[in-house]
Amino acid sequence: MTVVLKKPHKSARKPKGDGHLRRGEILAAAERIFIAEGYSGATIRKIADAVGVSSTALYMHFRDKDQILLEISNDAIERLLELNTQIAAQPIDPVSRVRVMLEAYMKFALDNPNTYQLVFCSTGDHISVDKTADVLALGDRCFEKFSEPVHQIAAQGRLRSGAAKEAAEVLWSGCHGLVSLLITKPERGWSDADQLMKVMLDGLLYGLVTD
Template sequence: MTADLTATSRSRRKPKGEGHERRAEILAAAERIFVDHGYEGATIRKIADEVGLSSTALYMHFADKGEILQEICKQTFTALLEANRSVIAEPASPVERMRRMMRAYIDFGFDNPNAYRLVYMTRPLELREGAQDAAREMGGDLFRSFQQVVEAAAAEGHVRGEPRATAQALWAGGHGIVSLMIAKPYFDWVEREVLVDTLLEGLLAGLLKS
């Protein structure tokens, strides 16, 4: 479970005995502050105030805000990798696994918009303090697990084009719908499930052989 799913209300100061809850609260608060103020505008003081801690107490959990962002990235990619592994473990054809992975990725983005923004919609400059390495390594693993399923579908003769390009095109389509709907909530979108289904079926119809 990512920090987006923890309580979003500002915490009161807690006794030391309840400190085991603080790390998750710090990550949830940091997600909101990073999104609202940008990485440069987010300070340890702001994050600590949101959680109800002193800056000194926050440093007991994280060395700096770069480490906080790195942990958010790690948790996000871990959750997405676990979703892919769950799909792979279930009996299904490669094409059906592609569809399920795409759906899991899109659903995750909508369920965890702050984490998604930070991992996939943050400028590289703001990821430089350690988070970029996590994004590159774990994000690479995530894409490769999807690409392998596309390659399996290609081996069965279902893919029209080159498998890696097909995997990237599908990922780009999934990212597009999540990022646009998160960034432009005021647009007159059709019902979300209808739009997601239309996108997925259209992409698969165009990129796969019937």
């Protein structure tokens, strides 16, 4: 019996003028490869093959892997900042605003697991600080927008423990921990994600905020 070994799958080479340089397609392929093979294991050639373009064509859009990862990160944080900005404009009390922001954050993570794992669950040590400065500044703006209603709650004297900044960090880190585990440990057999998110928010907010 002859065993035929299959070659690794590559997308069919796309003809010129057929959208083969679309950045979104390249970014999506890069996300999958970064997650599957790690940043060091991913190469421009592998990303180009997955999209069905030549490495030369890919370099017309991105100069290197760093730029690809930074664009993925920038896009994700911009989307979260836009969500927080929209929620901040709603005429609701600060506790409800915090809850809606955290719900939106966790749903974003679960709806975009590859993006979330790549942007928020990796150390980023492989990229120099000077290259990541703009993304870090954008992340600070996103966190500040989330922190605004927490500071309002503190100003009302409604925090049971800690200062506003500490409370905001605890709220965010608790929700980050939950969605990170749901994404990276799916074999754990978790309860319903929506119910877990509700219990998480109830526990955090009822524990930190007075009536």
